Amino acid sequence: MSRRTPLPSGLSCGLDFLIDTNWSPEQALAVYELLNDLRTRIWLRYGEDVIELIRRERWPAPNLSDINDLSEPF
Template sequence: MKPYHPSSGLRTGLDFLICADWTPGQALAVVEILDDLRERIWNHYQLSLFDLIREDRSLSGESLPDDEWTDEPPF
């Protein structure tokens, strides 16, 4: 099993326990709620989040796909 690397980058803190005996339907319900929450947050903060992501990636040296955009296909 691969180690879990959260997107937050946090390596310490309190564990978040998830019940191990959920039914597949219960697990799907939670995933759907999280998807809805993520979509609502993104829709409200979209431009600000995009700016933060761009800033974070530029500080880490990563480039975003549109930084090297050309009219030519990559192949």
């Protein structure tokens, strides 16, 4: 695979996270369930804080300083 799959974090560089290609389906499911449980626990504890942080980082407040300087109406 020459192209990286886009990540939800938006990161496009860094260390690759390698996954063993020899896992059995049972091993893959066990890891998936572990990560899903971890995600759930983190969300239960930090969900509101994570939402606020994502909001601040990914949707910054708009710059309204020049809103009255519009020369033409809509």
